[in-house]
Amino acid sequence: MSYATQYTRLAILLHWLVALLICCAFPLGLYMHDLHLSPRKLQLYSYHKWIGITVLLLAVVRIFWRITHQPPPLPSGMPRWQQIAAHGVHHSFYLLLLAIPLSGWLMSSALGVPVVWLGVVHLPDLVAKNKELGDMLKVVHKLLNFTLLALFVVHVGTAVQHQFWLRDGLLARMLPFLDQGAGK
Ligand code: HEM
Numbered sequence: 001m002s003y004a005t006q007y008t009r010l011a012i013l014l015h016w017l018v019a020l021l022i023c024c025a026f027p028l029g030l031y032m033h034d035l036h037l038s039p040r041k042l043q044l045y046s047y048h049k050w051i052g053i054t055v056l057l058l059a060v061v062r063i064f065w066r067i068t069h070q071p072p073p074l075p076s077g078m079p080r081w082q083q084i085a086a087h088g089v090h091h092s093f094y095l096l097l098l099a100i101p102l103s104g105w106l107m108s109s110a111l112g113v114p115v116v117w118l119g120v121v122h123l124p125d126l127v128a129k130n131k132e133l134g135d136m137l138k139v140v141h142k143l144l145n146f147t148l149l150a151l152f153v154v155h156v157g158t159a160v161q162h163q164f165w166l167r168d169g170l171l172a173r174m175l176p177f178l179d180q181g182a183g184k
């Protein structure tokens with residue numbers, strides 16, 4: 001395990017890539033869900049699944065990075081409860097980055113709709129067709145997504161608070177072009 005005071009370029013790239021993909025998949029999921037059945041709706045479902053499976057793959061790489069690297073220490077002087085909360089949010093994110101795409105994939109399998117990543121790679125069905133299970137997984141997928149949304153609000157709020165109010169340069173650790181010294 002390597003010890004560092006900064007996030008590595010790979011960690012930063014993965015963080016923002018995954019954040020961007022989630023910011024596409026989430027509203028797309030809500031939007032497509034409300035459309036009437038049409039070829040466009042089916043196309044959007046496919047795009048949603050492609051993005052979601054890409055998040056799953058990137059999450060695996062990210063979790064491997066996290067296991068093999070020590071993240072930079074949290075700002076000194078941060079109260080213990082806040083450190084525990086920050087770690088709790090980060091670990092919950094990692095769990096959700098696996099659980100959300102997997103619940104979507106399981107849901108599609110249970111509803112008998114194959115997942116073809118990028119229109120090319122046929123992914124295996126994770127469970128046999130079962131409408132009841134598929135409907136339950138729809139609810140699970142939605143609940144996990146709204147848990148993610150709640151954590152996202154806390155996470156972004158905390159990052160902004162640290163950068164612009166506490167001025168300890170926390171956001172600059174994930175956005176290196178921000179001047180670390182400017183916040184001090
Ligand atoms: C990080 C990845 C993902 C995010 C953020 C996400 C987000 C969402 C959201 C917000 C909805 C709308 C829920 C609702 O209003 O009921 C949704 C629906 C859906 N998602 Fe995902 N999703 C992800 C990955 C996946 C994956 C990998 C699959 C399948 C391989 C998938 C399949 C679906 C399907 C089929 C629906 C529609 C369910 C319905 O019609 O009720 N999702 N997703």
Ligand code: HEM
Nearest residue numbers: 018019022066071074090093094152156159170171173174
């Ligand atoms: C859904 C989108 C996002 C997810 C899933 C996510 C997830 C994560 C995770 C898991 C970490 C911990 C990295 C580690 O140490 O293991 C992290 C760190 C961080 N994130 Fe996000 N993030 C998202 C969006 C954002 C946004 C929009 C911002 C900025 C406004 C942001 C700012 C930060 C910062 C500053 C850190 C470093 C915190 C520290 O050094 O302890 N994140 N993020």
